[in-house]
Amino acid sequence: MGRTTRKRRTSPVTKALAGAAALALGGGALVWADFYASAHEPGPSQHRTRAAGARIATIKCPDVGQRLRNVPRGARAGVDRELARLDQQITEAYARLASTRQAQSGDPDFVRNAILGPLKSQRSAALERIGTDIRRVGGTAPKGLGRFAGCKGMGAGRPDGNGGGGQNGGGQGNGGQNPGDNGNGNGSGAAGPVAGDFVDITTVEPGSGGLPNGLAADGGSGSTGSFTTRCGVNENNLFNSDNIIVAPGVDNGAHHTHDYVGNQGNTAFASDQDLAGAATSCQNQGDRSTYYWPVLRLQDGTAEFDAGDLGGGAEGNVGKILKAREAEIRFVGNKRGDVVAMPKFLRIITGDAKAFTNGLANANTAWSCTGFEDRRLTDKYPICPDGSQVVRTANFQSCWDGRNIDSANHRDHVAFVQPDGSCPNGFRAIPQLRIRLVYDVPAPAVENGRVRNPYAVDGFPEQLHKPITDHNDFINVMDEELMDEVVRCVNSGADCD
Structure with a gap:
């Protein structure tokens, strides 16, 4: 069956995202199913990796777009592009989170230092550009935009956004099931559902x-x-x-x-x-x-x-x-x-x-x-x-x-x-x-x-x-x-x- 498709424009950011996705996939789509499991190593290391996956299933970041209320029309195009860039940054960080489970198992600070820290820096720069876009057309940028730069690790159990912990993650929240608990995900090549x-x-x-x-x-x-x-x-x-x-x-x-x-x-x-x-x-x-x-x-x-x-x-x-x-x-x-x-x-x-x-x-x-x-x-x-x-x-x-x-x-x-x-x-x-x-x-x-x-x-x-x-x-x-x-x-x- 045919599909209506179109040639996609490729920006530097899109290329970077593709690279991050390729890293996570590791050349095989089924690696997505292993986000919350080990790299198939037996013994104690496997259990440590699963424990790491249970602590941090995903990344939770403040949704800046929903907090912006008074963006001048002349700034909206630029602001929307930066908001999309924030989404891309989260996707890239999530791909890194998914592809480094083994490293996380041996270093309790790995996620904070190697993933959430760089992500915060990237988001800070994008938020600064949002403020610049608004001021450029004579608007007043919201105060304290920079406070939305930081992200957290989050468990997989709650749909209300409160199940995660601090920068090194947290529990699963309200008794939810972590994707790592069902044995290498669902075998579909996707990170959920479970x-x-x-x-x-x-x-x-x-x-x-x-x-x-x-x-x-x-x-x-x-x-x-x-x-x-x-x-x-x-x-x-x-x-x-x-x-x-x-x-x-x-x-x-x-x-x-x-x-x-x-x-x-x-x-x-x-x-x-x-x-x-x-x-x-x-x-x-x-x-x-x-x-x-x-x-x-x-x-x-x-x-x-x-x-x-x-x-x-x-x-x-x-x-x-x-x-x-x-x-x-x-x-x-x-x-x-x-x-x-x-x-x-x-x-x-x-x-x-x-x-x-x-x-x-x-x-x-x-x-x-x-x-x-x-x-x-x-x-x-x-x-x-x-x-x-x-x-x-x-x-x-x-x-x-x-x-x-x-x-x-x-x-x-x-x-x-x-x-x-x-x-x-x-x-x-x-x-x-x-x-x-x-x-x-x-x-x-x-x-x-x-x-x-x-x-x-x-x-x-x-x-x-x-x-x-x-x-x-x-x-x-x-x-x-x-x-x-x-x-x-x-x-x-x-x-x-």
Whole structure:
């Protein structure tokens, strides 16, 4: 099956990252599975290395992008490039962490001196450049940016970002399973998921699960209609590892591969005008919106088209890409009142690709199985019974500040409804986007603390393929007539398709 690909631009930083990834891989992708185990040496040294892996599974760094609130528009391009550079630096450091387990076993200060120390220096320089970019256009750089330079080692057990320890790591946190505890990972060639990341959906209590984000906006006596747009399931095989919202103009800004439906011009280098003029996979040609999410993979050893690429196998995203059998894209209303039209080119990110290390503030995941959708999981992948399919659901923010199509941290211009269905002060209700994806996934086998043929979302390497990192992205590129129709349907109580 063909894949839509493009020639990648290669910057010095990208070359350095490729080198670090190659070092971690050591010439064979399956070395990724050994991140938390020994170099196959028997005896006491093996146990020491496993102990080192248990102390530090990954690297936790402050997410600077989410802390920047007032970046002048003239500085945003430069700041976004530096933020992407911070992500690359973490990926490089994580690759070094993964490839030096033997050295770590013999030196308790190795991680601090050889990995976290140099990383802090690199991040300090990038943070200084962010301040320079802001001041260059007359802005005021946030005070104390340098305090975000330091990173910590972190265990593998908690998705709330608090399971790590100090500079030499810490415990696993809340009783979680370390990838090193299941015997050389899961054998897939990726750093996670592990057996503890899966649960049999039939053992989950009905009505359980769910995060405070993603509250339902429709229902009540307000706007009760809906509008469904049909854009397929990526039959055109449009994939890339760019991040057009967070890292515009940066190749491989996501460090993981996305599925795209709707707009067919999606790359990190596309302008709003490019998107407006692009083709669309949506049946209604007035909808050139871009809908995208990290691909779901079956870690079965399949060499996909990106097996050797950054964003793919070179960064631990391995195995067969599973295309959704259904992709329902639906807009609904607000239970307190009418909605207003979304502005063209409005950008919304829901969920957090770094929720494992960032914490749950922006996490918004809902995993389930068909026939069991009253049972939602946030930090576990479901194992579905025979005849049932895996379901990923994303309910987007449905309140808009009435002015901006984006914000410096890509979040402040939109908000979730409050528990009573109202929007925060100064925000207006807009149609809530809901994306429901259904997949045929062979059920993974969990035996003796190990998982075979697991499935997982693509992610930043240091996030260990945790389910809590699932996320979804949207750019509104509907023409004005179609957006007006969406609003009419939602506000009138009609269900339009």
